[in-house]
């Protein structure tokens with residue numbers, strides 16, 4: 001049994017147009033087929049959105065990467081000159097550089 005895509009009225013199998021609203025029945029199929037098509041496109045849409053989000057997040061990941069190199073070099077430089085590393089730098093390291101290295105910096109009382 002076919003149903004009108006526009007008004008949902010039950011149609012005769014041979015009907016070319018909906019007798020109620022005049023919508024062509026060509027695109028209308030058995031209800032299960034129509035449901036499957038809708039689910040697939042919904043899933044596809046979700047995948048597309050997730051891919052776009054991951055691309056955007058990937059682009060933002062470059063920003064902390066730009067910070068990591070100078071911060072690492074700064075830390076090496078400080079240690080080479082036997083200078084102390086500030087608490088702010090240690091906390092920033094936890095968030096932007098490396099979680100474990102930042103915690104180890106906090107534990108390290110040598111500076």
Ligand SMILES: [Zn+2]
Pocket residue numbers: 004005006007008009018019020021022023
């Ligand atoms: Zn109709």
